[in-house]
Amino acid sequence: MLQRLVDDDVLVLTLDRPEKRNALDLELCRALQGALDGAVTGPQPVRAVVITGAGSTFCAGADLDGVYGDDFREAHYGMLGAITSVPVPVIAAVNGPAIGGGTQLAAACDLRVATQAARFAVPTARNGLAVDPWTIRRLAHLVGGGHARGLLLAAETMDLGAALASGLVQREGDLTDAIALAHDLAALAPLSLSYAKRVLGSPHLPDDDPGLHAEFLACFASEDAAEADAARREGRRPVFRGR
Template sequence: MTELVDLSVRGRTAVVTLQRQAKRNALTIELCDLIREAATTAVADGARSLVVTGEGTSFCSGADLDAVYGDAFRESLYGMLHALAALPVPVVAAVNGPAIGAGTQLAIACDVRVAAPGAAFAIPTAGNALAVDPWTIRRFALLAGNGAARAALLGLEKIDADRAHALGLADRLGTVDDAIAWAEQMAELAPLTLAYSKQVLNAVFEPEFEAATAAELTRSFEACWTSDDFAEGRAARLEKRKPQFKGL
């Protein structure tokens, strides 16, 4: 499709492959937009299941930290994540290696995950004063469990493939080929039933927040991105030093 994303078709299954191997498939605005375009185009063209994976040894190392410091990146990232989650076909994440930060977000935006031996999941935002949105935290906790989510978000614990499988964060252990084979099986099932099942699961387990709660959570989320600590995290990265956070 482009140098950054490859879209291939295996019968009724489309495979979207991130191809930014030199940056361990780190996400930029352009890459997020291309993933969304590839996925929606594939479904519009008749794909009945979708696989998302990364080229090389990394699934997605997260957001490209040279590109995340602005509203445009967040709009592109969350637009892509929610588009994947809302697709009417099964979406399988073939987690072929580390899925860190926004990489974990990409993996959990898919319906199911197949984790290779080198796969790992982490959301280390507390280490650089970034933040993920409430949807991400709720979805991660629903999949991995509240305790594992707290350990990952508050203690920066990384979850390897075996533990992810034991927790239910990864549905199967296997390779990209295993993930594609599973997606091909799904593509042979009844499309309307699959779309209905996804719709119910999303409505029951991830309903809209009440207005007051949503507003409060949004304020807290935005406060992280406009804080002095956020600026300190960016400065520390550029200066290659440990950040000194003050809670301001």
Template sequence: MINVSTTDAVGLLELDRPDRRNALDVAQCRRIVEAVTGLVDGGVRAIVVTGSGSSFCSGADFGEVYTDGFRDALHAALRSVAGAPVPVVAAVNGPAIGAGTQLAIACDLRVAAPGAVFGVPTARIGLAVDPWTVRRLAQLSGGGTARAILVGCDRIGVDLAHARGLVDRLGERADALAWATELATLAPLTLRYNALALDRDDLADDDPALLAAFEDCWNSDDRHEGQQARLAGRSPIFHGR
């Protein structure tokens, strides 16, 4: 199960398999894709991903992880989160192991509660994560931490994860929702461009997609709105165009 709701232009996607500590199977991965698509189509300006109970996501469901369809379903879920055109915040309320860490790092930002733990122990079970996960983990937490997690099979607690940059803020679900509510008021085209430039460090400065996103910001109605709001001493109201 996945619980989906929307408040003040912020979508909440809650994994809800407490009996399996929110482990991901094929059906759950497909539900993530459907939930993200539905929230974006519904006009949300930010999304929070979290888990019910005491776990964020304990990883892949071992009843399906070795099946032919699981890997494709997981990658589709991760791509839907990482590729969402709005900011996605992970409210990591507890352990995020294996696919749980992958889901957390697919989000743009991470807020973690005291019980959060990260780890990718694939070497203990003879599996492997895709290259995107390896590079993304290194990009967020640094090469040393990524090696400790992937090669050393270390589990990283919330304080160390915060110190290393894997976690952006310490807090609970309410803190993640408050941050997402703030993000929902910011200029969507600017946020989209910033995320593209950060996530796609393989793009050259003159890449057409990067340049187009950059020019969209400067040529947008939102740029004019930001200017007018500043002159008037009021908060801007952005529409993403």
């Protein structure tokens, strides 16, 4: 259902429902949310997360046998919320088609690395369903209004080339490349990454929001900022501890 692997300070989560092309059901959504909620508070806290799919599909979307109940919708959007709220970078390693809920899952992540086999689509207009306003705005923010209209109103499919050109995908690569990127991010200052992630994910908050301002100032006052300064003067790489 969900494979969990900790590689030093990187958590790799693999959707593993090959018989359903890794489609999301209630159990898988809850498992993903649980893994993300414990990513930084569990016995093995990590500094970056990679989400991918087993086999040749990233995620075929929601399992249509169970999407019509309130329980699934709550679990689905709770899982997407966990991706955006966990205070570490989350990378989608898109190894194949990401359809419907699969595109939502990839879009919720902070960065996307994808192979030539990747395909993105949100065909809700073909099945009478809908995605929530957050997803629509998130897609418009990531790919621009024109591409978002193509995905949502024309039910178009975006291949890797279009995804790279639009900014939906940041890098071409496979799971190994995504994990390497995650390790690179894990070596950066955690407070700086957490702050940037929160601002990027909260475009509705004013610039003078007290919480954001406090996080901004905390970066400058952190031990990590002092460590970066010391490392620069000593000619070595800084070792950040997230405090």
